[in-house]
Amino acid sequence: MSDTELPVLALTTGEPAGIGPELAVMLASEAPPSARVVAVGDPALLEERARSIGRSITIRTLSPGEAPPAPRAGVLPVWPVSLRAPCRAGRLDTHNAAYVLETLATAVDACQAGEAAGIVTAPLHKGVIIDAGHDDFRGHTEYLRDACGVDEVVMMLATEKALHAASPSWHGETALRVALATTHLPLREVSDAVTGPRLTRILRILDAELRHRFGILSPRILVCGLNPHAGEGGHLGREELDVIIPTLEALRDEGLTLDGPLPADTLFTPHHLARADAVLAMYHDQGLPVLKYAGFGRAANITLGLPLVRTSVDHGTALDLAGRGEADPGSLAVAVALATEMADRGRLA
Structure with a gap:
């Protein structure tokens, strides 16, 4: 060229x-x-x-x-x-x-x-x-x-080491792609914003853009739960049972490869990330502090969709x-x- x-x-x-x-x-x-x-x-x-x-x-x-x-x-x-x-x-x-x-x-x-x-x-x-x-x-x-x-866009941040990874190979635990289900909302508004239609739109965009813009043929996406321990079977909140799980099951039927909902406090570990191409966090400060700790100053913000x-x-x-x-x-x-x-x-x- x-x-x-x-x-x-x-x-x-x-x-x-x-x-x-x-x-x-x-x-x-x-x-x-x-x-x-x-x-x-x-x-x-x-x-x-x-x-x-x-x-x-x-x-x-x-x-x-x-x-x-x-x-x-x-x-x-x-x-x-x-x-x-x-x-x-x-x-x-x-x-x-x-x-x-x-x-x-x-x-x-x-x-x-x-x-x-x-x-x-x-x-x-x-x-x-x-x-x-x-x-x-x-x-x-x-x-x-x-x-x-x-109608819908997705905010995703990626660390420098994840930029060239077109397969589930993270090259170390500081390589991350983290997308957000909600962005700049007060915390008290997040639960109402995590709806089945919203998650469906965002996960479809994330899957499509990982294929189209990043060359990943079959993206594997880890999905955070909203509540501590991903709701603990409904004892710590019902959003996982009522919204997130049914949405993920429907999208898996469409061919998306999705793991979750997983507890956010253990999702960001090498064991889980080694099998993933991106993470979907439910809100801004659930996912981005981890990413910025791993790569602040050597990461980029991306608008998908x-x-x-x-x-x-x-x-x-x-x-x-x-x-x-x-x-x-x-x-x-x-x-x-x-x-x-x-x-x-x-x-x-």
Whole structure:
């Protein structure tokens, strides 16, 4: 494959006061990625952040319709979006919430127009966007779901060691893929959200995407119970008996390979993970603390169920580090590598 045939990835630079802009600069200043990565953001902001952290790079603003160049260390191509207000590292400004949303819209438009194969997102700050008047904003995942017009998406995180594993071979206990049945919900709302129809949709998407985007011919998925000890036969909650078990049985009849529901306190052990390609946790803090303990800073967030590839970093805006050159671009590098693999596999499928 020639350099000009490499997939194009739109890298949204996230909250301008956070570490997103400098992560894009760091990525561009090091070894060139195996994709044509185009930052989406304000070129002047990226130049200023490069100076502030002592990185020497060339910002190349692309004109409408201009093909992204081949990857080259020290060069950062940019699809330009203008800040709404001057930005100071570490200082949030609600005026720039519209800027962040425009970078996302620009990236989605590029994918829908066939100009990009996927989106990699640097972290944004949900609170400042909501404070700016976008009360219904819940994050990247929900925004992209609605922008792409799909009914359901699945959030999955993967550690770096799991990126290349296209079979039930985990290469050690730090290789993990963890998907979520519910995402950003208060804990008291989780039980009501774990319904048969929801689990059915999510497990079908997870199974299909493991096949299509990861090349796993017959995925084996471990499913967590909701309650301690997976409900202890109904003595510690009936969600397993009334919802989860019947749903898994119906999906097994469709051909899905599912183990569970299993107690979450013992599921994340080498004995169980050695037989699995992914884990479905029932809620955010049931599965993600384990994954982040195993691979924080070397993991990526993936949105499954979209008509495009989307990956992201596994961390937040780190306002306290912004502009100091101390941020770690490791998770962004993993997100780009994963998006490249997924885009290539989807193109060849």
